[in-house]
Amino acid sequence: MAHSSTTADDILTCARSLIVAGGYDSFSYADIAAVVGIRKASIHHHFPAKADLVRTLVARYREEAQAGIAALERNVPDPVGQLDAYTGYWQACIANESAPFCVCALLATQIPVLPPEVALEVRAHFRALSAWLASVLERGARQGSLRLDGTARAEAETFLATVHGAMLSARAYGDAGMFGLIVQPLMARLVISR
Template sequence: MSSKHFSELGDSASRVLDAAEGLIQQQGYNGFSYDDVARLVGIKKPSIHHHFATKAELAAVVAQRYTHRFRSELLIIEGRHAKATDRLLAYAALFEQRYTQDRGLCVCGMLGAEAASLAEPVAAEVQLFFRSNLDWLAAVIKEGQQQGLLRSSVKPAALAEAWHSAMQGAMVLGRGLQSDRGPAQVAKSLLATLLA
């Protein structure tokens, strides 16, 4: 089924992925069609099927590529920031960028909300996104506590869960309020309560 990997894709397949990714962020899995993708890419509907036989496969590869890119951004953060507090803010900035551009949600946040209507391979990719985020955050927070930068009253894994939840929720809230206030603001507030 989802044995396809995004690294093996050609140019127009990548453009299809770009379009689908944007549509999922904006409308969700149930809110976009092959025709929407086709219009954005500038080709016809059956050509989309040529690249991705089913909508589920398309979504799975979108999530897969999204997660891969996100993890590479986490690596960049590690290279750029030493302090845990700075890393947490840079993490929030990743979501903030996507949100402030066009109030786009995190691809996997949107898919997570829709999890009940997703095919299993798609849900599996989404799960990987969340796992890798929580692992990364927990490690950052643990370090921050050991460095004495963050309060140690709560376990790293629990704080990681809370931090990531706050980012996802901030975007949902911002959309619901039709507001430009995004996850960066929430991150700033939360970080103030976490400082040692």
């Protein structure tokens, strides 16, 4: 990645935060131009169409997520710690309002009206994330630190859904604490008391 210009990055970063606020249709090239400090037409130079911009943005988001997971796999050996790190990451994002919603979770709600190439990326994120969670739960169950009621696959989907629902409730109530209120019991139920 011989990235020369930072403008494309600025555009992507700005677009990401605008999407997190309201989804695909709630922002425009004009909004981005105003924040980044360039003209609308210059955004089209970097991303010909809106679908290109958002697809790229989601692809990058997925790369970052994969990198984060890889770092977790390297630095946090135990499954419980990995789950804690994952939920803790979002708890912090919501608490300090830096990025109070998962880009893919938000876009997923709008899948019926999303450009197909964007929907594809969003779906891929869900698959990757739930596959990783399933592997973590599986490992935790094998080594006796986690208790699963059903299959690792099913528990992973429930875990992911609850975390997403917790984001939604935190936003609905306008109360960052709601995320922890929901996610803490979720963890407590899975972790075998040491």
